[in-house]
Amino acid sequence: xxxxxxxxxxxxxxxxxxLKLMVNVCGHTLCENCVEMLFVRGSGNCVQCDTxxxxxxxxxxxxxxxxxDKEVEIRKKVLKIYNKRDFxxxxxxxxxxxxxxxxxxxxxxxxxxxxxxxxxxxxxxQKENRDVIxxxxxxxxxxxxxxxxxxxxxxxxxxxxxxxxxxxxxxxLQAKRKNKQALLDELEQSQIPATILxxxxxxxSAQLETEIEQQKQSVKPTSLFSTGIQQSxxxxxxxxxxxxxxxxxxxxxxVDTYGPPAPDLGQLGRLGYLNHxxxxxxxDTAGGYTTAMACHRAMQDAFSGLFSL
Amino acid sequence: MPKSVVGxxxxxxRRFYLNNSVMEFHPRIIMLTCAYLSCKVDEFNVSSSQFxxxxxxxxxxxxxxxxxxILEYELLLIQQxxxxxxxxxxxxxxxxxxxxxxxxxxxxxxxxxLRKNVDDFLTQASLTDIGLLFTPSQIALTxxxxxASRAGLNMESYITECLGLKQDKETLSKLxxxxxxxxxxxxKYELPKPEVVNACKQKLERIHAEGxxxxxxxxxxxxxxxxx
Numbered sequence: 001x002x003x004x005x006x007x008x009x010x011x012x013x014x015x016x017x018x019l020k021l022m023v024n025v026c027g028h029t030l031c032e033n034c035v036e037m038l039f040v041r042g043s044g045n046c047v048q049c050d051t052x053x054x055x056x057x058x059x060x061x062x063x064x065x066x067x068x069d070k071e072v073e074i075r076k077k078v079l080k081i082y083n084k085r086d087f088x089x090x091x092x093x094x095x096x097x098x099x100x101x102x103x104x105x106x107x108x109x110x111x112x113x114x115x116x117x118x119x120x121x122x123x124x125x126q127k128e129n130r131d132v133i134x135x136x137x138x139x140x141x142x143x144x145x146x147x148x149x150x151x152x153x154x155x156x157x158x159x160x161x162x163x164x165x166x167x168x169x170x171x172x173l174q175a176k177r178k179n180k181q182a183l184l185d186e187l188e189q190s191q192i193p194a195t196i197l198x199x200x201x202x203x204x205s206a207q208l209e210t211e212i213e214q215q216k217q218s219v220k221p222t223s224l225f226s227t228g229i230q231q232s233x234x235x236x237x238x239x240x241x242x243x244x245x246x247x248x249x250x251x252x253x254x255v256d257t258y259g260p261p262a263p264d265l266g267q268l269g270r271l272g273y274l275n276h277x278x279x280x281x282x283x284d285t286a287g288g289y290t291t292a293m294a295c296h297r298a299m300q301d302a303f304s305g306l307f308s309l
Numbered sequence: 310m311p312k313s314v315v316g317x318x319x320x321x322x323r324r325f326y327l328n329n330s331v332m333e334f335h336p337r338i339i340m341l342t343c344a345y346l347s348c349k350v351d352e353f354n355v356s357s358s359q360f361x362x363x364x365x366x367x368x369x370x371x372x373x374x375x376x377x378x379i380l381e382y383e384l385l386l387i388q389q390x391x392x393x394x395x396x397x398x399x400x401x402x403x404x405x406x407x408x409x410x411x412x413x414x415x416x417x418x419x420x421x422x423l424r425k426n427v428d429d430f431l432t433q434a435s436l437t438d439i440g441l442l443f444t445p446s447q448i449a450l451t452x453x454x455x456x457a458s459r460a461g462l463n464m465e466s467y468i469t470e471c472l473g474l475k476q477d478k479e480t481l482s483k484l485x486x487x488x489x490x491x492x493x494x495x496x497k498y499e500l501p502k503p504e505v506v507n508a509c510k511q512k513l514e515r516i517h518a519e520g521x522x523x524x525x526x527x528x529x530x531x532x533x534x535x536x537x
Binding site: 258259271272273275276277295297298299300301302303304305306307 | 397401402403404405406407408409411412444445446447449450480483484
């Protein structure tokens, strides 16, 4: 699953694919065991870059490349501050400029370019737009709540349907069992011979089955056919008027060659053209080649396009 | 190498530089690519290693480099030709006209004697632009008429009678007009002098070296984190 090992214990990752990697703020990975080991000893420094760390800063890694995870974290933090939406801007150009700003900041922080300046810029922006940020935060939380409510409703509906289906099945099972029980009782008590009883029982169970089948397939009364026509609409049975069309006539294709007419393939021999063409060797004629073909092609090429312009 | 292959290669070369600049693509490489492609198209197949082996001016390492460049540029060339790879050269119409002359025009005794002059005219014509301006049959007809007039034979009656143009005066005059234009173009063309050629070559080399340097430095700027 993962081809990189934990940088500290190196071995454990390959042997135990269920072991998770954690990523910290500086973008380096450590497996869970090593994280605990590191903080048991009380020292909180990253193995590769020696930045002081806190245990809370470690998050479970979602992406294979730790750099991506680091960027995702930074982006979340930045977007908490820079949370304007597209309707906050008067035109598309300004919104795009704003988005570009955000990307610049995220890029700088991820690659550790110019960190102090970027942080200063962020703080400045925060101070200037404090109220806008608050408003947008409130809007965001409201939207999330609405989405969650919708999801809840859907789930409840699903649950309800499942319960209904279960109840139906139980009822049917019970009905079948009652039927069997009734048969046994009758066999015990009544005076009618057994064969007739069995026959009656079979008829009754068949009836039950059909009832169950019908219930399963109970279609909701709809008002529309599948093609969209209303069910109560009357269809007129008047025959559609016939439209007479002109039959297609085949016309031979005419190609304009913009030049004098070239002689026909069949007539080349008669007209004496073939005397001036190199005769075909027996090897050539085996493939179906005739001298007339080459001659015809040369003549066509010579005459076509002569009069154009 | 058959004449049609040469003709096709030259046409490709002209058509390519109609839409692209000499500054962007060095003509030497494009010329080799055109020749290679036209060999393939005209069924005169030459493998790429054989092709570069014929370039006697280069060392074997240089030949391999050229082979790589040819393969790189081949697809680009086809694309810039708009994938129209079939070129109608005037050589087959010329043969057709000669056959027609022999069959239908016995007044002209020996059309074979014209052949050499016709070939020369067509070679001269391929150095000019007339392959791009006139149809191949018109070029062939002009070549034949030109060599006939140089030999002192009059072929006007061929045009009027055998080509069926006795009534159609307008087409006839247009035909004569285009033939005259072709003759003027081919006559006026002369090969450029070696000094001019050398000066152009040096300019091209300089421009292409600069262009190459620019491309490399631009590549380095886009990926600054490559040291990571």
